[in-house]
Amino acid sequence: MRLLILGGTEFAGRAVTEEALARDWQVTVFHRGRHEPPAGVAALHGDRTAGPEGLSALTGGEWDVVVDTWSGAPSAVRDAAALLAGRAGRYVYVSSRSVYEWPVAPGLAEDGPVVEASADDWDDVPYAQAKRGGELGALAAFGEDRTVLARVGLILGPWENIGRLPWWLNRIARGGPVLAPGPRDLALQYIDVRDMAAWLLHAAEAGLSGAYNVVSPTGHTTMGELLDACVRATGSDAELRWTDPEKILAAGVEPWTGLPVWLPPGELHGAMHCGDVSKALAAGLRCRPVDETVADTWAWLRGLGGRAPQRADRPVVGISPELEAKVLEG
Known part of the structure; x- marks a missing residue:
């Protein structure tokens, strides 16, 4: 081709x-x-x-x-x-x-x-x-x-230049108490960039046409599984302190940008993490385990000395250590 x-x-x-x-x-x-x-x-x-x-x-x-x-x-x-x-x-x-x-x-x-x-x-x-x-x-x-x-939808994996998964990996690698946004079993829906790429080329080869929601099934992983995978990949002594959404929001932490990937239960979460992907799955979409996405992203990030590229047209994500400590102590 x-x-x-x-x-x-x-x-x-x-x-x-x-x-x-x-x-x-x-x-x-x-x-x-x-x-x-x-x-x-x-x-x-x-x-x-x-x-x-x-x-x-x-x-x-x-x-x-x-x-x-x-x-x-x-x-x-x-x-x-x-x-x-x-x-x-x-x-x-x-x-x-x-x-x-x-x-x-x-x-x-x-x-x-x-x-x-x-x-x-x-x-x-x-x-x-x-x-x-x-x-x-x-x-x-x-x-x-x-x-x-x-x-x-949400794209994660090596070469990420938005900073979402790199921020979590670098934060957890530093260790210590980590503000983990609950609930722990909150369902996530995302696509590993390599699985997206493979499906795009498959679609071209197969002569597909039309619109497809190209993202994993909702609940392919959870917030807890994602952060646990970050702990395993980095070998960190980080302590994930799961915190209720209400407390996080009351402290002024912005979902999605302040704590990347995370959206509290509600309308925004339903829109981002609960789409119907049955058409793409029937057309050959396959999604690798979250542990593989996280481990490979960490290996890539370490190769860059921990500094991921950053798109100039996107905001820098993450919260400051000071704000994190304030929420954990509150």
Whole structure:
């Protein structure tokens, strides 16, 4: 298979590139040149934020599949897809479950209502509208029969540049009492970036089309199992002190950003961690155990000296030692 990956050097795109190379696919990476792509790919340089002229490197060539991880202005997806529609077989767009209209009911499937959006937006728009606009741009060029919309949820694993699992691993590695947000058996729903990559390429090979919620089944792991795995992976003497959500929230700790991954039981948790993924599972999605995701992320992180890359357009996650101590002592 001949793959064109739009991106391909960081986190999700990197995982897709590595998976394709492992399958002996011919891989072309189109990126801005800020990061080195994996060895063995053909590299094309351009800048999608510069409009159509930024895509000049893509005016030649043919591919079996395009994978696009873009999360900015939807017009960038529209323009790339329009340029490639006659020279590529299938367009796989990494979208998000954020495209569903709020409130998102637990158990919502792919036929749920989505936000109003446009593929023609050039300016920054809210994340949900950006991803839905990207979907519309891909569909306009490739049609429903040649487009895969992978609506992912929380992504974890090696190469993470958001900081969620790296923050927990580094915090637990320091040891001592650790603020563990309860309840301990709180169900989580996420996808290992490598499992996501494998399914995207499988979808292309199998000729799939349409929208899929690409994330693990709800309860694939729990908050307790995730943090226990962090303790095992790091070999730390950390003491997980499970704390009621009400106490954490009363102290001003922000769910999701202050304590990454965690959302207290309620509407937000139901929307993020309780989606229907039966369609993707029936279409071949497989999810590795949480211990493997955590251990491999820790090995990667140690190789970087504990300092994970950080996307400039995303907030730094985690709480300060002072705030953590205040909650634990309160």
